[in-house]
Amino acid sequence: MPSKKDRARVLSQIWGTPTPFDIDFFDKGNEIVVTTHYKGDVVTFWMEVYKRLYPELTYREKADIIKIKPAPGVTIKLNKRSSIMKISGKGHWIWMLDSFTEVLEQGNADMRELDEVHSVSDNSVTRYLQLDKNVEEVQDLLDMIPEGGGIMQHDFIMRLWKSLIDDWFGCGANVHIVTPRIDEERLFQVFLLMIRNKGTAFNVSLCIPEKGPGGEKFKKTLETTVRMMKKTRTPRTQKRLVSDVKMQWALENLTVHHENFSTNFIAAFKDDEAEVLTTTAHFHKSHFHTFKKDNVCYNKLPTTDLKRNYLFPLGVTTVNL
Incomplete structure (x- = not known):
């Protein structure tokens, strides 16, 4: 497992990827928490992105939580009430390194197609x-x-x-x-x-x-x-x-x-x-x-x-x- 400083450096590089609205990352060690101040339907946005990247994706929904497993050892939880996304599991860090930039790029491309890119500034x-x-x-x-x-x-x-x-x-x-x-x-x-x-x-x-x-x-x-x-x-x-x-x-x-x-x-x-x-x-x-x-x-x-x-x-x- 890389050091906390190295993880912060890597997450900052991923965060630098263009996004249609402001997001932020918080490294909790065993999970990455993704937040936003954007008031739109963030959960639907993330779900559409994951469905496009992972066409065979299955997910479970219970109360306010949607649970997704995009890869072995990786669990994504989307909170419909708070719009917070949590990425955890034994393979969550490797998946973040290998795949999350692509997730952000896909989301940005989707919103640009719809001409719905909002101010990315907090x-x-x-x-x-x-x-x-x-x-x-x-x-x-x-x-x-x-x-x-x-x-x-x-x-x-x-x-x-x-x-x-x-x-x-x-x-x-x-x-x-x-x-x-x-x-x-x-x-x-x-x-x-x-x-x-x-x-x-x-x-x-x-x-x-x-x-x-x-x-x-x-x-x-x-x-x-x-x-x-x-x-x-x-x-x-x-x-x-x-x-x-x-x-x-x-x-x-x-x-x-x-x-x-x-x-x-x-x-x-x-x-x-x-x-x-x-x-x-x-x-x-x-x-x-x-x-x-x-x-x-x-x-x-x-x-x-x-x-x-x-x-x-x-x-x-x-x-x-």
């Missing part, structure tokens, strides 16, 4: 991030920046920073966050934005010195952020906002590149098009939580120019295109 994460694209469109914020750039207030820069990264993640772009200084709250927000947009095939890198201008070490900031993720609770249910599986997935999918510099920008590219937001503000509470004003400039440019003029000088790309 509503509690969205609320914590204070994001609501129906109210605050990214383009509305960008339109507020004067042509050629200008001096903007700290709260505007923070909203734009968060909304733009969310928008880029949402369209599956390659995203680069570059700053000499980031605090645990901003890093926590980056991880939450990643979790919120799981399944869009985005890539993200953080370029930052190993030691910031104030002497703070990034390693220590990361450790503090991990503790925050473990401690932060949802207001209503007081459950953890980020599970171990989601946290592991976020940590493994953020690429960190250490370099010494003093500039700040976020940038993204997809295919031949790129965007970059440059600012004099550090992505840190010293700029975002105080009444400071900083320069902000937004530009669209070809991907080759972004790589040549912004990423290559920092060692983020290895070839000067």
Whole structure:
């Protein structure tokens, strides 16, 4: 049996598979518990997926529990009342490794055929991030920046920073966050934005010195952020906002590149098009939580120019295109 850490790593990789709605995994050792906040008919969804993958499948139903045996030594229990799925049995771990990614992929494909893919983000994460694209469109914020750039207030820069990264993640772009200084709250927000947009095939890198201008070490900031993720609770249910599986997935999918510099920008590219937001503000509470004003400039440019003029000088790309 693999260690708890190895199991968490494997489950996080499986969780990264695109799904039509948000799900979560909890490893209880002798069983895997799969939960969701989605309010639709989750049990029927799972049953249709299993029937398609296992046409000869037989199942038993008693009270609120549907019991399925997709393979020898594997038992799946679906609770019609809570929508919780439990996977247990002597062979449950091997089956999870070999088959559950296929289950998720089949479910996602089925829902796309029906054009019923819902937001995969956990509503509690969205609320914590204070994001609501129906109210605050990214383009509305960008339109507020004067042509050629200008001096903007700290709260505007923070909203734009968060909304733009969310928008880029949402369209599956390659995203680069570059700053000499980031605090645990901003890093926590980056991880939450990643979790919120799981399944869009985005890539993200953080370029930052190993030691910031104030002497703070990034390693220590990361450790503090991990503790925050473990401690932060949802207001209503007081459950953890980020599970171990989601946290592991976020940590493994953020690429960190250490370099010494003093500039700040976020940038993204997809295919031949790129965007970059440059600012004099550090992505840190010293700029975002105080009444400071900083320069902000937004530009669209070809991907080759972004790589040549912004990423290559920092060692983020290895070839000067």
